[in-house]
Amino acid sequence: MTASSSFSEISTKKIIQMNDVSTSYDSKNYALHGINLSIDKGTNYAIVGPSGSGKSTLLKLMNGMMTPSKGTIKIDYQTPNMNNKKFKIMMHKIGYIPQSLGLIKNISVLENTMIGALPRLGIIQSFLKNFPEEEINEAKRILKLVGLSGKEERKAYMLSGGEKRRVAIARALMQKPTILLADEIVSELDHVTAREIMNLIADAQKQMNLTAIMVHHDMQLALEYANRVAVVKEGQKVLEIGVEGDSIVDFQTGDLTTEEIMEMYSDESKK
Amino acid sequence: MTHIETELFGVAFWSMLETIQMAFIGTIVGVAIAFPLSILSARNLNSKYVYGPVRAILAAIRTFPSILWAMLFVIMVGLGTFAGVLAIIMYTVGFVAKLQYEVIETIDSDPMDAVSSIGVSKWQLIRYVVFPESASHFLSQMLYMFDYNVRQSSILGIVGAGGIGFYIIKHIEFFEYGKATVFMIVVLITVLIIDWGSVKIRDKYIIKSQHGMEVTAK
Ligand SMILES: Nc1ncnc2c1ncn2[C@@H]1O[C@H](COP(=O)(O)OP(=O)(O)O)[C@@H](O)[C@H]1O
Ligand SMILES: [Mg+2]
Numbered sequence: 360m361t362a363s364s365s366f367s368e369i370s371t372k373k374i375i376q377m378n379d380v381s382t383s384y385d386s387k388n389y390a391l392h393g394i395n396l397s398i399d400k401g402t403n404y405a406i407v408g409p410s411g412s413g414k415s416t417l418l419k420l421m422n423g424m425m426t427p428s429k430g431t432i433k434i435d436y437q438t439p440n441m442n443n444k445k446f447k448i449m450m451h452k453i454g455y456i457p458q459s460l461g462l463i464k465n466i467s468v469l470e471n472t473m474i475g476a477l478p479r480l481g482i483i484q485s486f487l488k489n490f491p492e493e494e495i496n497e498a499k500r501i502l503k504l505v506g507l508s509g510k511e512e513r514k515a516y517m518l519s520g521g522e523k524r525r526v527a528i529a530r531a532l533m534q535k536p537t538i539l540l541a542d543e544i545v546s547e548l549d550h551v552t553a554r555e556i557m558n559l560i561a562d563a564q565k566q567m568n569l570t571a572i573m574v575h576h577d578m579q580l581a582l583e584y585a586n587r588v589a590v591v592k593e594g595q596k597v598l599e600i601g602v603e604g605d606s607i608v609d610f611q612t613g614d615l616t617t618e619e620i621m622e623m624y625s626d627e628s629k630k
Numbered sequence: 631m632t633h634i635e636t637e638l639f640g641v642a643f644w645s646m647l648e649t650i651q652m653a654f655i656g657t658i659v660g661v662a663i664a665f666p667l668s669i670l671s672a673r674n675l676n677s678k679y680v681y682g683p684v685r686a687i688l689a690a691i692r693t694f695p696s697i698l699w700a701m702l703f704v705i706m707v708g709l710g711t712f713a714g715v716l717a718i719i720m721y722t723v724g725f726v727a728k729l730q731y732e733v734i735e736t737i738d739s740d741p742m743d744a745v746s747s748i749g750v751s752k753w754q755l756i757r758y759v760v761f762p763e764s765a766s767h768f769l770s771q772m773l774y775m776f777d778y779n780v781r782q783s784s785i786l787g788i789v790g791a792g793g794i795g796f797y798i799i800k801h802i803e804f805f806e807y808g809k810a811t812v813f814m815i816v817v818l819i820t821v822l823i824i825d826w827g828s829v830k831i832r833d834k835y836i837i838k839s840q841h842g843m844e845v846t847a848k
Contacts, residue, residue: 422747450749461744465762474758477750485754527744534748 372400373433374538374570375421380430382420390416392594394430398587400537403564404572405585413594414574415458418540421572422455434538451478454531458542458574460523462530464516468507471515471526472498475533501529505559521552528556532563539564539571546576557584633808634815642794642816648711649793650820652786653779656715660722661772667723668730669756674742675734685731691724696782700791711792718779718786726771733767734760770836773828780824784817 375398383389391413398404406414419425420432423439423446432439434453437446454475462471476494477485484490490498502511505525510518515526524544531539539560545553561584564571575581581588582602589599601609670676670684694702699717707713737760745759787795794813801810 424743424747447749450747453747455744455747457740457744459738459740461740461742463741463745463759463762465765466758470758474745474750475748477745477754477758478748480754482751482753486757 372435373397374400374402374435375572376431376433377420378431380420380427380432382416382425382427382429389594391420391427394596396589396596396599398570398572400570401568402570402587403561403585404570405581405588406572406574406591407576407578407581407588408591410576412591414591415542417591418455418542418572418574421538421540422453423450424455452534452537454534454536454539454541456524456527456531456539456541456544458544460527460544462515462523462526465514467511468502468513468515468518468526468529469495469498469511472502472529472533475530478534498529498533501532504532504563505529506555521548521556524548524556525559528560528563532567536567536569539569539573541571541573543574543576545580553580634811635808636812638809638812639816641797642813645794645797645813646784646816646820649783649787649795650780652711652714652793653718653776653783656718656783657722657772657776657779659715660719661726661768661775663719664723664726664730665768667727668734669760671727671731672734672760674737674739675752675756675760681731688724688727691720692728694720696721697786697789700786701789704790709790709792714783714786714791714793717791718783721782722775722779726775729771730764730768733764737763766836770832773831773836777821777824777828781817781821784821 375396377394377396380394381389381392383391394417406417408414416425420427421434421439423434423441423443426440434446435449437443437449439446441447441450463474470488473488473490473494476490476498479494480490499508499511502508505528507522507525507529510522515523518526527544528541531541541560545556548556557580560571560573563569573581573585578588585602587599587601590597599611600607667684667688671681671688673681696717699720700714703713703716707716741759741763742755746755750758783793783795784798785795787793787797788799790796794817798810798813798817801807801813
């Protein structure tokens with residue numbers, strides 16, 4: 360295989376594919392129903408929708424924390440599942456930032472960041488927190504990148520909301536990720552800080568050829584930063600659009616027909 | 631009114647010190663054994679084939695009060711402080727392990743999920759999430775248990791398991807209430823001092839770090 364053909368293969372690789380995926384937390388209600396999506400490597404993909412529509416569940420399916428009750432999911436051609444050995448190794452390179460960030464409050468910014476490097480560390484090293492020099496340097500480089508230089512030794516609970524998000528991003532970048540999943544991490548921030556954080560991720564994404572899947576509450580933010588935006592409502596993907604600059608280049612209704620979408624919206628207006 | 635024999639305070643002091651030593655060693659060793667057991671009993675870290683049997687053993691240990699453990703150990707290893715220390719260890723293991731697995735089970739699932747989604751090993755998860763997220767509770771339980779074990783050790787002497795209780799029961803048996811009172815006063819003062827000390831430590835270290843947790847929870 361020549362270098363150029365492998366390049367074109369990589370650049371169009373479908374890194375995430377979901378086929379008719381449904382899942383539920385209890386036996387009665389679907390949290391997600393009949394989801395189809397396909398994400399190219401390197402895409403900045405946004406998921407938007409009202410709260411309770413299934414956005415967080417969608418991310419948890421992508422990192423193997425949940426499994427679908429129906430349909431198939433492939434992440435880099437592997438089925439995400441904690442018990443799948445190949446996928447477990449892939450998890451090392453899937454950065455996941457939950458809605459509440461999941462930082463460890465009583466340990467330092469540096470140690471929180473170092474958690475992203477744990478798959479690369481040995482048992483004794485990680486137990487004694489005896490981190491190799493090059494990993495410490497890498498952590499410091501990333502913390503500088505996210506704007507936290509000089510705060511390495513600060514305990515996580517002492518940080519502001521914006522700073523906490525930067526630590527969570529640093530932890531994910533420390534994984535040297537190929538995929539970044541971020542759940543509404545800028546929703547609670549003010550306008551300016553939210554954009555600072557989004558720019559930071561956009562920069563890292565370009566540098567690392569990262570595929571980013573970010574859940575947003577705010578459609579505006581999604582349109583501003585993403586190449587593709589999926590809209591989820593009541594557990595179903597209602598539409599997906601491609602964005603280039605200020606214009607919408609591709610408009611697809613999702614798994615619902617236009618009539619079904621209209622019906623959903625008119626249902627809502629009746630309530 | 632009974633005459634209080636103040637010249638006995640020396641003996642009382644030394645036997646109290648022995649009692650505190652028993653409680654101290656028993657607490658430390660008991661807590662050290664309890665911690666790994668609490669990890670094995672936590673439902674969010676293990677399958678039921680692991681936590682089931684470990685919990686059953688812990689429950690069995692807890693059915694005996696420490697005085698019964700003391701009697702059992704006096705029979706097994708003979709009279710003296712060693713039997714008392716063993717009794718305290720058993721009691722501490724049974725209780726601290728239970729308190730601690732309950733704490734581990736209430737650890738916020740978000741940091742757990744965030745860190746386990748990286749695909750780290752279970753040891754790393756314990757070291758980087760379970761330890762730091764439960765450390766302050768663990769310290770608090772250790773203090774509480776030490777406090778409690780000093781009181782317990784003061785009566786284990788009744789069954790011959792060492793400590794100040796031996797003198798108290800001996801003097802009471804011989805109707806020497808004045809002498810018994812001296813020992814009881816020493817126990818009272820010691821318990822008050824330890825109580826005061828643990829409040830100070832709690833305020834200084836534990837409340838502060840738990841407050842930190844609350845602040846970040848928002
Ligand atoms: N742990 C859970 N247990 C039961 N139901 C849940 C749980 N998490 C989410 N759900 C339900 O699943 C649906 C989708 O939730 P979620 O994916 O969190 O939505 P979103 O992130 O869009 O707000 C909602 O109806 C929610 O109530
Ligand atoms: Mg959500």
